[in-house]
Amino acid sequence: MIGLVLLGVLVLVAGGCGCVVWASRGGPRWVRVVAAVTLGAGELVRSRKKRGRRNEGGDITVLGGDGGGGGGDGGS
DSSP: OHHHHHHHHHHHHHHHHHHHHHHHTTOOHHHHHHHHHHHHHHHHHHHHHHHHHHTTTTOOOOTTOOTTSSOOSOOO
16 A cells, blocks of 8 residues: 555656656646646755754764764774
8 A cells, every 4th residue: 555655656756857847848838837836845845854954953863973982993
């Protein structure tokens, strides 16, 4: 079931990207509307992601970092 939902989302994303490209080349009005909705959704997701990072409190974890547990590559 979840696979069908993910497949549907993938089809919508691919169709939206196709409409953005087509609209940039002067497609019909409905393509420009779909492209505008797609770009707006992308901006919404981007702004929500930035807002979420701001609320984390500055705790950044880097993958592969030593985390203070030694094992660093600095030499003394």
